[in-house]
Amino acid sequence: MSTVEESQSANSQQFAVAEEEEGIRLDKLLAQRIATLSRARIQALIRSGNVTGPGDNAGAADGSYRVKAGDTFTVTLPPPAPAEPQGEKLDLDVVYEDDDVIVIDKPGDMVVHPAPGHADGTLVNALIAHCGESLSGIGGVRRPGIVHRLDKGTSGLLVVAKHDQAHQGLADQFAAHGEDGRMHRAYLALVWGTPLRPRDTIEARLGRSQSNRTKIAVVRGESGRHAVTHYERVHTFPTQAGPVTLLRVMLETGRTHQIRVHLAHVGHPVLGDTTYGSGFKAKAARLGEEAQEALAALDRQALHAAELGFEHPVSGEALMFESEPPEDLQRLLDALERDQTD
Structure with a gap:
């Protein structure tokens, strides 16, 4: 030794x-x-x-x-460089926290990382303020270790590392996408229509759209990145605008906008998704008044990260967390349940 x-x-x-x-x-x-x-x-x-x-x-x-x-x-080991950006005291729904990791139930209107147009008010700003000195420095900088992201407009569970060892341990699990049994993620998605099969797999490569570089698109041939999404039907609402289905969605890969693009690709875009489901505005207008109001109040895609399981990167303990739909999404679910056809 x-x-x-x-x-x-x-x-x-x-x-x-x-x-x-x-x-x-x-x-x-x-x-x-x-x-x-x-x-x-x-x-x-x-x-x-x-x-x-x-x-x-x-x-x-x-x-x-x-x-x-x-x-x-x-x-x-030099002291960690000061955090960038600055911390902000924002409300956080902390589901679990110890010296190594923190699990957050992110609201749908919060951006994860600062970016042009979102310089502050992000999850990173909030975590820097909340965790304080317990952030020992990811890569030498006192900052939270983000190993996976949720889009702005997607609510739900997200785990963050507080130091390098935890960051590396979580990153390895997310890179494996659950194939080794250590990590589990599942989402709830409200989509237009009803998929033919009660459960199915979407396998289609994803890359930047050639017509709009801010969007992701299904690409053909060997270009783009391999992407696989599994889903199963949970419940179908026979609304005045036609069926709306609640899906439970599991990721085998973790590409940008993967769930939203894949579901739109098979003809079942997520409700409220103005980027990949803009062609369904007329259908939304045929919902009953209560459901229309609930969808307008949601003001985001109806997508929620409901289940998150992983192996603790330090202790090795298997951890599992579940998140109920937030109030805005639950209001839409309730309204759809009452929006029955005659």
């Missing part, structure tokens, strides 16, 4: 290489020894000169350096 001893600085650690570790890459060795830092973070520390040794050996500045028995390295 290698030995580890703290230096005089609280932010520095010294590592001596044992015989059985000889030949291991420097960045891999240090990532094994410092569980709270990802390998990418270790590599950044090496590049920035925060890893020194052995002695004056220049190999210490290269993550690919093959360590030798008896080598001693000192790793200095």
Whole structure:
């Protein structure tokens, strides 16, 4: 085993290489020894000169350096850079929180990341203020580690990492998209019409629309990115405008706007989706008065991240959370239930 001893600085650690570790890459060795830092973070520390040794050996500045028995390295962890953007005290529905992760039930009108037109009032702003010093620095910056996103207009459950180790652990699970059994995500979507099969899979590649670069579209051939969406019917409302169906949707891949684009592609766009369901405005106008008012009040796509399960990135505990439809979506569901045809 290698030995580890703290230096005089609280932010520095010294590592001596044992015989059985000889030949291991420097960045891999240090990532094994410092569980709270990802390998990418270790590599950044090496590049920035925060890893020194052995002695004056220049190999210490290269993550690919093959360590030798008896080598001693000192790793200095600089304090996290101040958070950007600034934190804002905003209301958050915190479902779960510990020293490593936080699970939020995001309202439909909140943007996750600051962007042009949304410089503040975002989930990131709110998390920086809420978590404060418990954010130990993702990639050296005191910020929340966002590993998945929900579109503005999509409500529901979202997990965020507080430090590098948790960020890497969650990112690995989301990259696998549940194939290894560690992660589970399911959404509720209200769509126009009724899919023919009670459950089905949509497999269609997605890429930027050639006619409108702000939109995602189904693309043919080998262009675009592989995307797979599974769904099952939950309930059908026989409204005055024709059937509206509540679907439970599961993602096998996680592409931008995937659920909305795939459902529109098979002829069942999400209610309230002005980007991918704009052709259904006339149908919306044929709903009963109460349902029309509820859809107008929703003012977003009727899509909700209702189930989220994952393996805790530090403890390994299996966690599962469920979120009921928010008030605006539940009001629409109730109105559709009463909007029966004669």
